Amino acid sequence: MDPCPSKFYPEHGFDSRKGLEQYVLDESEMNLGVDLLEFPIKNLTKTFTEGNIKGDVLIDFSVGPIVYHLYAACDFFKHIIILKIRDRCIMELKRWVDSRTGAFDWCRTAKFHVDVEGKSEHFQDIEEKVRSAAQHIVKCDLAKENIIEPMVLPPADCVLTVGLLGMISKDQDEYVSNLGKISRLLKPGGHIILCGVLGTTYYKIGKDKLHVMSYDEDFIKNALVQTGFVIDHVDVQERTSVSDLIDYKQVIFITAHKEK
Template identity: 60%
Template sequence: MMDSSTHKLYHVHGFDSRQSLEQYFSDKPDMVFGDDSLKFVIENLRQVFAVGHINGDILIDISIGSFVHHLYSACEFFENILVLKVSNRCIMELKRWVDDRTGAFNWGHTSTLQEKEENSDQFQDQEAKLRSALQHVVKYDLEKENMTDPLVLPLADCVISVWLLGVVSKDQDEYIKNMRKFSRLLKPGGHLIIIGTLGATYFTVGKDKFQVIPYDEDFIRKALVGEGFIIDYCKVKERTAVSDLIDYKAVIFIAAHKEK
């Protein structure tokens, strides 16, 4: 097994964003993560948005890779979606889909997960709506005080971060520090939604292995409360996928709002 000290860092070394989509989000027969990476994410987002408390003008998404399936339901509740990406490669892959260019990753296999009664025409309408909302893709740098410097972003009603905090933080203290940076993007009373892996130490894209810091549900709950958040919703799903591409034990979905 590769020593963790030799694992690459996602935000430093980058990865093949298309390869990551194929391995963790595709409809290929050997893609075993569908319940955790697709269904779990879509169903829980749909559930928290349906309650009606999380909505507004601006949503900021700051997630790993170039996936979009988690934003289908969001575009029903937010006028504008701003996406922050750490690498040009991820930006190019995402813009290929936004611009509906030849060779863009096809998310059609997630249509049956969006709504029970969804048909292909409805899904195409939803894709068009998401593309319209998702017109601003911005590069960020975690080392900067203002991550998007020189651009100053408007404060958001909601920030979503999927599988990112654990891979851009060297330890749990830095995880909290980065969570604090993300929370600064919120309006007073704004909502933060975090989706992550519990107990993971690495993930693989192609031949490259990347570091993840392990943490449990108790840690992320205490981190949110310590940063002034009130937890509104939390769901944990134990891992069922059999694969050595990644060693997580469970996935967590947690939604909270910042006290005004």
């Protein structure tokens, strides 16, 4: 019997700082960075620099207090609104945005991003650009159909979600429901960018083992179509890492637009 039963992130949360240390900094697990850091950074940089996805408002709805996925976005959107479901993530993220003592050090990922761009001279600027754009960090409630209620936010030009939907969904129906709630945040014709892990059943933070809903490429594409999206681009990469922190088989990056 598994001595470490799965917890469910929306109900139990996790230690946000411990998660960052394990998945971003831990040298023994650095090979996870190829799949979970480099893959999304490269795809996001390419996607935004192509110039088809841009606008006034980007809403970010991603796992934990991560920021590395926002580097590529900050040159293409005036405002970045970050949604979080746990207070601990909000506190960790605000500590970084406000440059407070004890904030997590994202320099390694910032350096990788500017190297991908071929603009290493921008290394000192990239984090400040994200801080300047990401001044709105909002708690949301998955139990509500309008997850930002009672707040009113402007319809987004783009919603970006990295690594979260499988962690907040107990089954396929709940995944589709959560995707529909995200869709309501978008203006007609707006884009969704989704990066996730396929074939996953768990991930570990410290001593905790947490649930991930397992799904494959066909499911996520069908879920997007069912929710009213037209798929524009899909990139799937086979797992390259060896780690018992998370049991995914592939990583996927998808861009789609909401039907008008």
